[in-house]
Each structure stands twice: as structure tokens, then as C-alpha cells.
Amino acid sequence: MKMRAWIFSGLIVTLTSCSHLPQQSISATHTDYQIHLRQAERHQLFYNIIALHHNEAPYFMTATSLVSQLSTETNFSAEVAIRPPIDDAKGGLGAAVTIKETPTISYSPLVGKNYVKTLLTPISPSLILSLVETGWPIDTLLALTLRSINGIPNSSSSTSFNDVMRILRQLQKEDKLAIYAEINKADEQTRFVLQNAPGNAAAGALGLLTSILNMPEAALTEPLIISFKPRPEHPNELALVTRSMFDVLQLLGSSLQPSSSTTPLSFSIQSAETPPPKSYVSTQFNGQYFWIAADDNTSQLTFLLTQLLFELSKEPPQLIFPLLNISKE
Incomplete structure (x- = not known):
């Protein structure tokens, strides 16, 4: 009986002193959010390209804030049997440390002046040339963004x-x-x-x-x-x-009808009634699957440039405050 009481108190001290938030959990959380938000932005842009090709107006949502609260909970349970003797298998001790995460992501629709500025205003030549300065292929960039030179x-x-x-x-x-x-x-x-x-x-x-x-x-x-x-x-x-981003999205969507393409830009979107086995980005629209092939590096580069141009054309949202609140219960 005395030996069991000694073991019981020792385990309580050990579990209490080891209760903390693991660093691995914080690092994994950061990476997971980056991956999911990046995939969401890519999918949203590709979906709007397909929707615009099917005469649907583009609609974009922007993540304006991310608040994630991490907390730990430590639980301890014990069952002590007075009888039978101490060397019997009955009775037991248990402990658990639980990490809880409560994320809150706020989205803001692209409307009004921001919609006009981002989608309907011609892309600034200075922005295009800045991308050329950083080493992006000038032929792909100009073929994507220019109406004439x-x-x-x-x-x-x-x-x-x-x-x-x-x-x-x-x-x-x-x-x-x-x-x-x-x-x-x-x-x-x-x-x-x-x-x-x-x-x-x-x-x-x-x-x-x-x-x-x-x-x-x-x-x-x-x-x-x-x-x-x-x-x-x-x-x-x-x-x-220069083209506007609306024009660029229309241009990329026209690749679904290669015969109607009016630009030397090389870009390809594939479609079928069944989902692709592997793709760079894919979406479903009106029962049809659309995607950019995983091995189509040229189309992937063009799509990435479109993402950069879209992000750089945006007006900064009023609220951008990624927060990570960590608490211990």
C-alpha cells in the first residue's frame, strides 16, 4: 500500500513538470497553413479561368487574417486496488497530454474599387519590366501581358x-x-x-x-x-x-479552344469527364474536370507568372495580421 502511494505521487510530479507545448507542433502548424493557403490560392485562380471561359464572372476571396490558438491539456487517471496483493496485475495508472488547435481564417471578397484596380485596369508596364529585371523569361511575360508593342x-x-x-x-x-x-x-x-x-x-x-x-x-x-x-x-x-488581368484570364481560358487562340503564348489546359491521375492544378466545373498536366512545365510557368501578376496587382487589404496565440491550460 505504501509502495503504491509513492509511485502515484512520483508520476504526478513527472507529468506536471513535462507538460509544455512541443516546438515541433508550432513548426508543423506554420508549414500546414502555408501549404493549404497556397493550394487554395492556386485552385481559386484556376477555377476562375475555367469559369470565365464558361461565361461566369470572376469572383475572388482574399484571406485577410489568420488567428490560430494552440493549447495543451494534461489528464491523469489512476486506479489503485487495495486487494489483491501488490504483485497482482489489477489496478492501473494513465496519463495523456492533448494539444488543441483552434484556427480562425477571415476572408474578404474582391469587390468595388479593388475589383476594378485588380482585374480591369491595364497592368503597369513598370510591373512587367520589374519581373523581367528579376530574370523571368521576357518572351513568355510579354506574350502574356502585352496587346501590342x-x-x-x-x-x-x-x-x-x-x-x-x-x-x-x-x-x-x-x-x-x-x-x-x-x-x-x-x-x-x-x-x-x-x-x-x-x-x-x-x-x-x-x-x-x-x-x-x-x-x-x-x-x-x-x-x-x-x-x-x-x-x-x-x-x-x-x-x-498592356492587358488587364481580366484579359489575361480570358486569354488563358481560350486555350480550351486552341483554334480560337490569338496569341503566340504556349499554354495548355486539359479536360475530361474523369479526374486526372496527377496534375499541377485541377478543378471541376459543370461535371467536367480541367487541369494543367504535372509534366507541362511551360504551362506551369505561365500560370505561376499569372499568379504573381494577380497578387502584385491587388490593392493591399485593410486588415492583414497573421497571429499565433499560444496558451497553456
Whole structure:
């Protein structure tokens, strides 16, 4: 009887001193939220591409806050038998530590001015060039976001536009083309410089590029003024007409009908009445399954660029305060 009482009190002390929130639980929680929120954003964008293709208006929800409360509960139970003797198997001790998580995620719909700013306003050329500066493929990015460049339409039937994209990508891959964006304080206009490394190959490519764009050869070695115009008015002016995000979503959805595609952009969405075995992203709409293939790296890159453009075009939500409250009970 005395020996059992000693064991009982010792276990109580041990369990009380070890009751704490494991670090692994906090790390796992962070990772899980990142994975699920990332997948939700990807699925939402892809679903809206499919819905817009089927004449449904795009509708987006943005996570504005995440509050997660973690708590621990320690339970102890004991059954002590006075009889039979102490070496009998009857009687027992038990303990449990439970970790509880209570997440609360708040969503805000994209409406009003934010809807217009994000979806219906033409994408800023400065934003496009900033992505080019970070190393994204210039041909994919411009084919996705431009309607025209110096009056040359972005169309699958336009060999001139295709040639411009091919030359720019060639120079970019060979590190013979660098784009530096800057803002002139005098007139507050955004400029960028196309700077090429010396070499006959680069000189020939740039010569062809200026010829297609109807610009003097010296223009590409001087700051170029970016303007929102169908056609340039000055020799050193680059006139870009950009798409809105609404246009971009329509463009990607048109890949469901390849014959109607009007752009050289390479993007493919597959569909069937049965779910795909493996995909990069998939959704179901009106009983039909749609997806981007898991091995289609080109379409995945285009979709990722669309995600970045969409996020960068958003107005910041009024409330963004990810919180993690940890309590111990």
C-alpha cells in the first residue's frame, strides 16, 4: 500500500513538470497553413479561368487574417486496488497530454474599387519590366501581358511580334541584354535602358530588333520612355499597350479552344469527364474536370507568372495580421 502511494505521487510530479507545448507542433502548424493557403490560392485562380471561359464572372476571396490558438491539456487517471496483493496485475495508472488547435481564417471578397484596380485596369508596364529585371523569361511575360508593342499587335498571325519576342529572349539567355528601370524625377516618367554586351551576334540581333520596332539603332543604347500609347511619338519612345488581368484570364481560358487562340503564348489546359491521375492544378466545373498536366512545365510557368501578376496587382487589404496565440491550460 505504501509502495503504491509513492509511485502515484512520483508520476504526478513527472507529468506536471513535462507538460509544455512541443516546438515541433508550432513548426508543423506554420508549414500546414502555408501549404493549404497556397493550394487554395492556386485552385481559386484556376477555377476562375475555367469559369470565365464558361461565361461566369470572376469572383475572388482574399484571406485577410489568420488567428490560430494552440493549447495543451494534461489528464491523469489512476486506479489503485487495495486487494489483491501488490504483485497482482489489477489496478492501473494513465496519463495523456492533448494539444488543441483552434484556427480562425477571415476572408474578404474582391469587390468595388479593388475589383476594378485588380482585374480591369491595364497592368503597369513598370510591373512587367520589374519581373523581367528579376530574370523571368521576357518572351513568355510579354506574350502574356502585352496587346501590342510599338503598334505591332500581339497575335499568333503576327510574325513581327513573334520575332521581337524571339530576339529579346535570345539576348536575355545569352546575357547580352539587361533592362534597368528608373524614374526620372524631372518629368516623373518611367524609363528603362536596354543595354547589350559587345559582340557581332548581339549587334546583329539588336539591329533586326530596331528595324522591326521602327526605331533608330541608337535608340536601344539610350533611355527609352515607356508610354501608354498604341504608337510611339518619339524615336526613343517604346509604346506598350498592356492587358488587364481580366484579359489575361480570358486569354488563358481560350486555350480550351486552341483554334480560337490569338496569341503566340504556349499554354495548355486539359479536360475530361474523369479526374486526372496527377496534375499541377485541377478543378471541376459543370461535371467536367480541367487541369494543367504535372509534366507541362511551360504551362506551369505561365500560370505561376499569372499568379504573381494577380497578387502584385491587388490593392493591399485593410486588415492583414497573421497571429499565433499560444496558451497553456
